[in-house]
Amino acid sequence: MRFIHDSLPQRVRFASGEAREQLAQEIDELGASRAMVIAAPAERPLAERITAGLPIAVEHDDVAPHVPVEVAERARAVAASENVDVLVTVGGGSTTGLAKAVALTSGVPIVAVPTTYAGSEATNVWGLTEGSVKTTGVDPRVLPRAVVYDAELTLSLPIELTVASGLNALAHCIDSLWAPRADPINAAMASEGIQSLASGLPRLVNDPSDLDGRELVLHGAYVSAVAFASAGSGLHHKICHVLGGMFDLPHAQTHAVVLPHVLAFNGSFAPNAEARIAAAFGAPTANEGLRRLREALGSPRALKDYGLPEDGLAAAAAATVPLVPAGNPAPVTEDGLVELLHAAWAGEEPK
Structure with a gap:
């Protein structure tokens, strides 16, 4: 080590x-x-x-x-x-x-x-x-x-934005496990963040006034951000920053939609990170854990719902490729990013 x-x-x-x-x-x-x-x-x-x-x-x-x-x-x-x-x-x-x-x-x-x-x-x-x-x-x-x-x-944050914002925090956890400066300390904080967010967010969907649940999510968001700040920006954030700047998409919703697609894209190439994410979710696989959470939350599904034009996907992929960190677990090509973005645009299940 x-x-x-x-x-x-x-x-x-x-x-x-x-x-x-x-x-x-x-x-x-x-x-x-x-x-x-x-x-x-x-x-x-x-x-x-x-x-x-x-x-x-x-x-x-x-x-x-x-x-x-x-x-x-x-x-x-x-x-x-x-x-x-x-x-x-x-x-x-x-x-x-x-x-x-x-x-x-x-x-x-x-x-x-x-x-x-x-x-x-x-x-x-x-x-x-x-x-x-x-x-x-x-x-x-x-x-x-x-x-x-x-x-x-x-407490006054609408539940739809609570969900999107919470999943944005979850993206900090997951991206930090394969970001350029990923390390065991970041990983420990990311695991804590995933556990807190996965426990707290469903409570808020069931009862938006649950203050203990909101404290749990706020704690999760903080440790997630600390992990992300130390580990750096990975593939997920590079994609979302391009989309946000190019098409003025809402920040939290964009991250919520793109996250499961990046996890599916990178997960099989990063078995240690995948196992840690799965354990934090208490699920057999990382993808299954995130799928269950998104289903329980009624998560945002499709980028087309937030104004992303289908004819902009190729340009977004081309703009993202030069920004991809050299150590990303999965090989990244422009065609692969177009496929990932199209699935996120259409609201398809991650591949």
């Missing part, structure tokens, strides 16, 4: 019902005096409630999926003009991603308060979209200094 593992420096505050108090303590410890609160319009009332009493210099709600460059530039300009010294995010991956775009060029620290299971708050990965191309990178400046997890903030 020989590997090099990086653990990212970040404080996590996990306390249901205490977001406001925990956030205030974090801002006080940072010594910040001019906060920029970033929250999409739908999250604005929640953000105002949990940031009440903070030294707020400006509130910003110009948020968009996949962080278009022009949206990032506007946020950067606001942060500079207001001379902010901390970025407070309240929301999902798009909101956190926008703060990361600001931190990337300014170095201003981020304190994230997630309201979904996106996991972006636990990674040092940034993404920007220009035209139809989404570019991602890694930089220590974009890792939030602290995360405040409060499961009560996810």
